[in-house]
Amino acid sequence: MSSAEQGNLPVPLTGFAGRRREIDGIRSLLDTRRLVTLTGMGGVGKTRLALEVSADARESFPDGVWLVDLAP
Ligand SMILES: Nc1ncnc2c1ncn2[C@@H]1O[C@H](COP(=O)(O)OP(=O)(O)OP(=O)(O)O)[C@@H](O)[C@H]1O
Numbered sequence: 926m927s928s929a930e931q932g933n934l935p936v937p938l939t940g941f942a943g944r945r946r947e948i949d950g951i952r953s954l955l956d957t958r959r960l961v962t963l964t965g966m967g968g969v970g971k972t973r974l975a976l977e978v979s980a981d982a983r984e985s986f987p988d989g990v991w992l993v994d995l996a997p
């Protein structure tokens with residue numbers, strides 16, 4: 926199994942729009958930080974943005990990228 930296949934990220938059913946600047950900012954934070962937190966109003970797109978960046982980051986993490994939903 927290649928690294929890009931490891932993990933449990935859900936495949937989004939809809940296309941992703943915009944957030945170019947936020948994606949670039951989160952990517953550079955992930956290069957140097959062990960924890961990055963996204964904050965914002967309810968429903969503004971935090972989870973979707975995190976999943977978008979996480980899917981792109983899979984190549985950089987040999988053990989895969991995993992979603993751990995703490996909400997329940
Ligand atoms: N950039 C985007 N492109 C397309 N759809 C988006 C985008 N951002 C958010 N959405 C959609 O809007 C809805 C709400 O987004 P999301 O669940 O990420 O918000 P949230 O900030 O995590 O909400 P909550 O505060 O309730 O956790 C979802 O259906 C998500 O797929």
Ligand SMILES: [Mg+2]
Binds near residue numbers: 971972973
């Ligand atoms: Mg959310």
